[in-house]
Amino acid sequence: MPVAQAQGLSKRFGAVQALRDVDVVVEQGCTGLVGSNGAGKSTLIKLLLGLIAPDSGQAVVLGHDVATDPLAVRASVGYVPEGPCLPGDVTAADFVAFMAQLGGLPSRQARERASEICYQVGLEEERYRAIGGFSTGMQQRVKLAAALVHDPRLLLLDEPTDGMDPQGREDMLDLILRVRAELGVDALVSTHLLGDVERVCDRVVMVHGGRVLLQGSIAEAAGTSSPGYSVQLGDGGREVQAALVAAGLEVRPVGDALHVRGPDRARSPEAREARSPEAREARLPETREARSPEAEAREVRSLEAREVADVIRDVAVDHAWPLRRLAPRAPSLEETFLRLQAAASAPAGPEAGSDGPPGDRRPLPVRPWGTEVPEHSGRGVRR
Amino acid sequence: MTEMRVGAIYDRGYRHYDGPREGRSRRMRAIVTAGVRRCLGLKRNWKTKVVPFALLVGAFGPVFAFIGIRLLVGESVGQFLGYGRYLGIVALVLLLFAATAGPELLCPDRRQHVLALVFTRPVTRADYLAAKLAALLLVIGLVALVPLLVLFVGNTLTAPRAATYLREHGGDLGRILFAGGVLTVFYSAVSLAVASLTERRSLATAGLLGTFLASTVVANIIFFTATSFSGRRWLTFLALQGLPGRFVEWVFGTAAPPGSMAAEAGFTGPAYLAALAVLTTLSLALLAWRISRLQP
Numbered sequence: 025m026p027v028a029q030a031q032g033l034s035k036r037f038g039a040v041q042a043l044r045d046v047d048v049v050v051e052q053g054c055t056g057l058v059g060s061n062g063a064g065k066s067t068l069i070k071l072l073l074g075l076i077a078p079d080s081g082q083a084v085v086l087g088h089d090v091a092t093d094p095l096a097v098r099a100s101v102g103y104v105p106e107g108p109c110l111p112g113d114v115t116a117a118d119f120v121a122f123m124a125q126l127g128g129l130p131s132r133q134a135r136e137r138a139s140e141i142c143y144q145v146g147l148e149e150e151r152y153r154a155i156g157g158f159s160t161g162m163q164q165r166v167k168l169a170a171a172l173v174h175d176p177r178l179l180l181l182d183e184p185t186d187g188m189d190p191q192g193r194e195d196m197l198d199l200i201l202r203v204r205a206e207l208g209v210d211a212l213v214s215t216h217l218l219g220d221v222e223r224v225c226d227r228v229v230m231v232h233g234g235r236v237l238l239q240g241s242i243a244e245a246a247g248t249s250s251p252g253y254s255v256q257l258g259d260g261g262r263e264v265q266a267a268l269v270a271a272g273l274e275v276r277p278v279g280d281a282l283h284v285r286g287p288d289r290a291r292s293p294e295a296r297e298a299r300s301p302e303a304r305e306a307r308l309p310e311t312r313e314a315r316s317p318e319a320e321a322r323e324v325r326s327l328e329a330r331e332v333a334d335v336i337r338d339v340a341v342d343h344a345w346p347l348r349r350l351a352p353r354a355p356s357l358e359e360t361f362l363r364l365q366a367a368a369s370a371p372a373g374p375e376a377g378s379d380g381p382p383g384d385r386r387p388l389p390v391r392p393w394g395t396e397v398p399e400h401s402g403r404g405v406r407r
Numbered sequence: 408m409t410e411m412r413v414g415a416i417y418d419r420g421y422r423h424y425d426g427p428r429e430g431r432s433r434r435m436r437a438i439v440t441a442g443v444r445r446c447l448g449l450k451r452n453w454k455t456k457v458v459p460f461a462l463l464v465g466a467f468g469p470v471f472a473f474i475g476i477r478l479l480v481g482e483s484v485g486q487f488l489g490y491g492r493y494l495g496i497v498a499l500v501l502l503l504f505a506a507t508a509g510p511e512l513l514c515p516d517r518r519q520h521v522l523a524l525v526f527t528r529p530v531t532r533a534d535y536l537a538a539k540l541a542a543l544l545l546v547i548g549l550v551a552l553v554p555l556l557v558l559f560v561g562n563t564l565t566a567p568r569a570a571t572y573l574r575e576h577g578g579d580l581g582r583i584l585f586a587g588g589v590l591t592v593f594y595s596a597v598s599l600a601v602a603s604l605t606e607r608r609s610l611a612t613a614g615l616l617g618t619f620l621a622s623t624v625v626a627n628i629i630f631f632t633a634t635s636f637s638g639r640r641w642l643t644f645l646a647l648q649g650l651p652g653r654f655v656e657w658v659f660g661t662a663a664p665p666g667s668m669a670a671e672a673g674f675t676g677p678a679y680l681a682a683l684a685v686l687t688t689l690s691l692a693l694l695a696w697r698i699s700r701l702q703p
């Protein structure tokens with residue numbers, strides 16, 4: 025049973041359409057809400073909390089209609105907001121106890137529970153110090169403690185690792201995993217850090233420009249991206265990269281290797297032609313029998329992977345560059361997100377209405393990976 | 408040889424809370440308690456206690472001094488510190504207390520974005536407003552009402568016959584509660600309304616003090632210089648710091664100083680009470696409107 029569900033949610037702030045006709049289902053477990061800055065993540069969370077009213081649509085959280093019973097929703101939900109929101113001159117223990125009382129706990133139980141939760145999130149003796157002297161990481165822990173202290177059933181975390189150093193980020197992600205594992209609290213983690221989502225979430229909702237691009241399990245989401253290879257070819261320099269790009273591949277240098285993948289073949293005319301029954305029969309005569317859509321998608325990806333490998337091999341042969349490494353790479357969430365985001369940002373082309381998945385119907389320009397993400401991106405998504 | 412086990416440390420991990428839960432009253436009480444502590448600087452560093460406790464000393468000092476003198480000298484000291492006179496003495500302390508306590512209650516919540524957390528609990532804006540107002544009423548009542556009650560109790564206990572004093576001055580208790588109550592509500596409402604206009608405590612404090620003191624000075628200057636102005640008697644209502652004093656004089660039956668603006672304007676006490684009621688109502692309306700627009 026979903027812990028939160030939104031249907032047709034739209035919200036406009038002045039000239040900015042923050043969300044448009046959004047349908048989201050947050051299942052039990054940990055769900056990542058991914059999008060660039062300004063994509064509408066925080067607006068969606070505030071709508072789910074009933075802090076702002078939608079222009080249209082409705083949301084149900086933990087069985088409560090957000091529009092008619094927002095207080096019941098907030099009583100069962102813990103929220104970690106983005107950015108500073110803590111009083112500087114109050115001790116962590118006092119503030120968390122105050123938040124516990126706002127959750128309905130009697131004062132003695134609130135103090136005990138606050139002390140316990142502060143300890144669990146890693147605030148030991150520090151909990152008796154004023155919050156103003158805390159580092160960003162410790163302040164995030166206080167926010168998490170405040171969100172957990174009244175024992176919520178659902179945790180909404182808005183950019184929980186934002187501004188934290190690598191160790192602090194790891195610690196915070198560990199905490200989220202612990203909360204999920206030990207308390208069984210479901211979580212919706214809003215972030216633009218895809219690495220965080222891959223680390224702690226089992227499902228993902230990708231939003232961009234106020235629309236949902238994709239939602240599903242992490243494996244499903246990552247699997248929708250085109251396959252690629254880790255390649256060590258020649259000296260791996262600009263000339264090699266240019267040759268691969270000229271051959272129609274997308275290239276991103278990573279360390280000593282190049283990450284190479286095919287262009288957005290799934291929607292290119294050539295790919296559609298290659299996927300046509302005639303072409304498949306011609307190349308794979310043994311697969312004439314009918315297949316499920318999933319099996320067909322796997323087959324197409326497998327076919328595309330082999331085609332990419334062929335192109336890399338041809339480039340190596342044409343230029344007489346030594347091919348030292350050609351290892352398949354599993355598609356990642358980041359690739360999927362960038363591809364979907366670029367597709368959503370690109371102007372509608374003649375390919376609209378093709379047979380690609382919903383929200384993913386326009387061709388992508390071939391470009392090297394890691395280049396600037398098109399409009400709406402702000403800081404963009406990073407790992 | 409077996410080792411004696413003297414203790415063990417358990418990591419109990421996260422646990423669900425299955426204890427009692429209270430409702431709206433608990434949430435309101437939490438905000439009220441936190442607000443009172445905040446105004447008085449309790450559970451915070453010593454610097455935050457300096458101003459409120461200095462003002463409390465200013466409010467209670469005359470009372471305890473007078474009671475002490477009566478204990479030492481006896482009844483012969485008379486009633487040189489009457490209840491109305493006391494409120495006149497602490498009028499500035501009351502204004503300063505309101506000007507610092509109201510902003511202390513509202514401004515940091517907005518400036519530090521604490522509302523982003525408060526409003527994600529089952530707390531409505533109306534609850535928040537009512538709790539903040541209750542906290543300020545308690546704190547300002549500490550200055551406007553409690554010293555008068557202490558003075559009344561002191562007068563009673565130091566009188567030659569307490570029962571006689573109570574019988575003869577029983578009406579004063581009602582007047583104390585009425586006057587102190589009205590002043591508490593008035594200063595609380597105005598202070599919170601001004602504080603709701605800005606996130607900065609210093610601006611709110613300066614704004615409230617400036618408005619009260621400047622309006623009184625300007626109204627007096629115009630009143631005594633523009634003697635040919637036919638409607639000048641109405642200027643007495645623009646002297647904001649003078650309004651509570653005129654009201655208190657009426658309650659305790661004392662007269663405005665001869666030659667003062669109030670004496671020459673000729674309005675009676677109920678007019679000043681009505682003016683205080685209008686200002687309080689307008690302040691509460693402004694406050695409610697500002698709180699309703701708060702974005703967490």
